Amino acid sequence: MKVALATPPDTATLLDLDKQLCFPLYAASRLLTRIYQPLLERYGLTYPQYIVLIILWEKTPCSVTEIGERALLNSNTLTPLLKRLEQQGVITRTRDSGDERVVMIALTEHGRALKSKCACIPTEMQKRLGFDPDKAIALKQLLDEFLRHLRAHASDHLA
Amino acid sequence: MKVALATPPDTATLLDLDKQLCFPLYAASRLLTRIYQPLLERYGLTYPQYIVLIILWEKTPCSVTEIGERALLNSNTLTPLLKRLEQQGVITRTRDSGDERVVMIALTEHGRALKSKCACIPTEMQKRLGFDPDKAIALKQLLDEFLRHLRAHASDHLA
DNA sequence: AGCGATTATATCGCACAAGATATAATCGCT
DNA sequence: AGCGATTATATCTTGTGCGATATAATCGCT
Incomplete structure (x- = not known):
């Protein structure tokens, strides 16, 4: 049943901004740092x-x-x-x-x-941010795991 | 039942590196960018x-x-x-x-x-990274939601 | 029409990031 | 002991990031 021919899984589609994993990481990191700045x-x-x-x-x-x-x-x-x-x-x-x-x-x-x-900064940041704490914890756990993976990847590629 | 007095939920503890949400975001963003670099x-x-x-x-x-x-x-x-x-x-x-x-x-x-x-870069990156695709998708969804939240927060604080 | 407020881009200054390379100290091997 | 390899920091260069400010064009209001 080839019903999806109108929008094929074109490789080019993967280049859309909202398909990227790296972009939200890059953008969120910068935006979050901007919120830290006035406190620091x-x-x-x-x-x-x-x-x-x-x-x-x-x-x-x-x-x-x-x-x-x-x-x-x-x-x-x-x-x-x-x-x-x-x-x-x-x-x-x-x-x-x-x-x-x-x-x-x-x-x-x-x-x-x-x-x-x-x-007081961690607490103050949490308050200013107002992001659902459960989601923040889930995000942090996934990020920590991802970072562990990246660390291992980085040390692999030194040799 | 004050059983946890030995390790009280000291505010200072929140300042440990592995308690931070921002740090894995900041570090993962940089490490991931380093993997893009040779392709770009x-x-x-x-x-x-x-x-x-x-x-x-x-x-x-x-x-x-x-x-x-x-x-x-x-x-x-x-x-x-x-x-x-x-x-x-x-x-x-x-x-x-x-x-x-x-x-x-x-x-x-x-x-x-x-x-x-x-x-070919998105596919090549996925291959080089070797991170569990299901976890990558879960991470991306949470990150996108977090980024939407940060965007809204940022536009709030322009006025 | 006129003029203060807003908007779009540019510029300046400082502080990261990170690859490439330099320098000096230590290690390991014979 | 001697010397090439490794290690720890430093330096140089290029390219972001971003707060603050400048400049010029447009808008809005009377």
Whole structure:
């Protein structure tokens, strides 16, 4: 029963914007970051800087490589970002005495203090966003799984 | 029955990286774009340029504003990007004779021809990615809904 | 017709991203 | 011990993103 001949599953159709998986990911990531921005700029932070701080609030000090593995960023992005955080007095950068290649990043007192100031951000974001919490949890679970898959894919393609 | 006192639902806990919704979105978007890159660079395209072309392949010509509404980008990002596409001979930029404020973007012959060359990209990406198609569909549906929500949120906060 | 408000695009400045390459320190093997 | 390979960061370049502002064209209202 060839009833669908009028609109064949043309390969070209797959190129429509609303067929893409990557586009809503790309767009949603940017739009969500825009909502973070007004909350973060109170403390002079950008979103990537906030991510780095979250990593350091969990464990300090960290090497640049450790931060990079967690945030999925390389030194070409991290080095300038960390220098800016150092300028702002949020972190310190020190060469590891055991291995002089390594730069250890540690929170300053100010950096540590920012944690309690930022503590309200997740709740505040949830409130501002007003997205159904059940759906948000489902989305997060799928995204986490997808990210695990992408991480594995990325490490495959280093060799 | 206060049994959970040992690990109270501390606000600080919400600041852990694996509690964030935005981070997997941000990271997955970047990792996925990295997988697109080798496919796109054959045609000298970046991922945002590819998005703009997808929009134009669906409808040409388009005004800069129309493209911006679809791609969720403003002229500060689009103008330079479109100038680069123009340099590469993929599009043309012409002032609208009816309304001199508007710049109309149209595909060139080369730009049109790129569509058939890029037709294999969605399928090729799916193959390279190797992510469970059912989960990909579920993820896309949730992401689309989330993006609709974010769009509505964004337009609310213009006033 | 005239003029303030709106709209479309452009420009500027700063901060990511990420590929390519450089540099210095450490490791591993003989 | 010595030296080529690996590792950790840094640097350079190009291309976004985006807030803020500029500029020119059009609209709306009297």
